[in-house]
Amino acid sequence: MQLLALRAQFPALEQTLAGYPLCYLxxxxxxxxxxxxLDAMASFYRDDNANVHRAAHQLSARATANYEQVRDKVQAFIxxxxxxxxxxxxxxxxxxxxxxxxxxxxxxHTSTILIDSAAxxxxxxPWQQLAKRTGAKIIAIPLDANGRIDQPAYQALLSNGASIVAMNHVSNVMGTVNPVKEMIxxxxxxxxxxxxxxxxxxxxxxxNVNTLGCDFYVFxxxxxxxxxxxxxxxxxxEQLDKLSPLLTGGEMIDTVSFEMTTFNTLPNRLEAGTPAIADVIGLGAAIDFIAALPQAATKKREAELLKYLQQQLQQLGQVTLYGAHQDNLGAVAFNLADEHHQDVGILLDQQGVAIRCGHHCAMPLMQSLGIKGCCRASIGIYTSVEDIDRFVEALASVKAMLFD
Ligand SMILES: Cc1ncc(COP(=O)(O)O)c(C=O)c1O
Known part of the structure; x- marks a missing residue:
């Protein structure tokens, strides 16, 4: 599918902001x-709306079948x-x-939880709360000077014993990719x-969770x-089956009396209450959408686009990139000289360019990088070279405005 045709399927991209076409990064x-x-969710509410797993009627049976079908799609997807x-x-x-x-x-209290410093x-x-409840110790896995996990330090930590290791697959700030298969x-x-x-x-x-071999994978x-x-x-x-349920109530039970309750089997045991049925249906449509794209070509285009974005920012001058590597995915973190990231974001927004600024819910990473915050531009399957060019032009004008 050509990029223009692909973009046309995302209605929100077709708007203007303050007279500028939206540049969504x-x-x-x-x-x-x-x-x-959008259609799948609207159609669920319009035509199939009923609660799942509960009623004996046909509408509920249809809603349940549609909902459970998405579980199969997710299973195949990963x-x-x-x-x-x-x-x-x-x-x-x-x-x-x-x-x-x-x-x-x-x-x-004898347990150690290792957490990626870029998490x-x-x-x-949630791990800190677990440590508070149990007396377990939390240790941050340090990063090297390039913003990647310090692998020798990780090995050393593991050799001292670890009960849990929690890691990023890809950093939400820098886009760095962890070698998760090896780390797992x-x-x-x-x-x-x-x-x-x-x-x-x-x-x-x-x-592919099977190849990765992780106990848990979340998204x-x-x-x-x-x-x-x-x-x-x-x-x-086996791991899921051992988890105590965080949420208890309807649907996750087998039998209930005032004396005692027995729990349902997986997956229901961990899905208490009415789930987000329409959202699950929407997720199924998103998986279909992604699966229909030419995988290799899409991945290659995104990789080239990210490299182009990194290069253009470097060429602009007075821009510091954080943890920018050729094999990163999706995002670039940067600061413009010592300008406040928020000022940069607001001035870009005035030209219709949407990026994110702040600590990106990764304060420990900001500390590792020695900064309070930064700007992040991130891309998706619909991002074009023109988007990157518009962003870099807008950033050049912000730079001129702030420095001149
Ligand atoms: C790496 C990473 N983990 C967790 C989250 C939290 O995701 P959610 O807010 O969808 O629960 C985000 C969201 O930005 C993220 O980027």
Whole structure:
């Protein structure tokens, strides 16, 4: 599919802001949604709306079939061994909280939790809460001078013993890609449970949890052209089955009496209450949409575009890039001289250019980089060379405005 035809499927991209055509470079925060996703959700509410798993009537049976079909799609999409290994959550944050809560009984004051220094707060705070409950120790896996995991330091930490290793697949700030397959194998050899935060990877690379060998892999629908309100917790069956449920109530039970409750089997045991049915349907449409794209060509185009973005920023001068490598995915982090990142963002916005500025929910990473915050431009399947050119031109004019 040609880029113009692809872009035409994302209605939100067709607007102007303050007289400028929208230049959307904030896909890492949330991607725009194709018409197919909007249609699938509208059609669910219009034609199939009923609660799932509950009623004996046909509408509910149809809603349940559509909902459960998405579980199969997700299973195939990430190559999970069993459909019960796919748990619908409300997003990455909820999924990590479910794991961190669920492991409480398996962790104690002798346990160590290793966390990627570039992790998003969603992959830090739930572990801190787990450590508070259990007395476990948290250790940050340091980064090297290039913003990548310091592998020798990681090996040394593992050799001291680790119960859990929580890592990024791709950094939401810099776009750096962790060698997760190797890191997982090393963590497993040290006896640790592994969780990979795939929120920024899932839209940019094929993910095969079977090959990766991780215990848990989590991501959000809204960063992969699907709706907000839905995410995935993948876990190896034996690991998921051992998690204590964070949420309890309807649907996750087998029997209830005032004396005691017994829990349902997976996946229901970890899906209490009415799920985000329409959002799950939207996620299914997003997976279909991604799966229909020519995979190799799309990946190549995105990689070239990111390289072009890095080069153009470097050529502009007085721009500091953080952890910019050729094999990064999706995002570029930068500052313009010592201008405040927020000022840069606001001035770009006045020209219709949408980027993200701040600490990007990664304050420990900001500390590692020795900065308070930065700007981030991020791309998706619909981003064009023209978008990058417009952004860099706008940044040049911001630079002239601030420096002259
Ligand atoms: C790497 C990473 N992890 C976790 C999250 C949290 O995702 P959500 O807000 O969808 O739960 C994000 C969102 O920006 C992210 O980029």
């Amino acid at each position: 904030d896909t890492a925060a949330t991607s725009q949604k194709p018409q197919a996703v 190559n999970a061994a069993k459909r019960q290994e796919i748990i619908f959550t409300h997003g990455t944050t909820e999924a990590i909280n479910m794991v961190a809560w669920g492991l409480t009984e398996q962790i104690d 998003h707060h969603a992959n830090i705070v 194998a090393q963590a497993k050899a040290a006896g640790a449970i592994t969780l990979v935060d795939g929120a920024q990877a899932i839209a940019h690379m094929p993910v 959000s629908g809204h960063k992969m052209y699907g709706p907000t309100g839905v995410g995935i917790l993948y876990g190896q069956f």
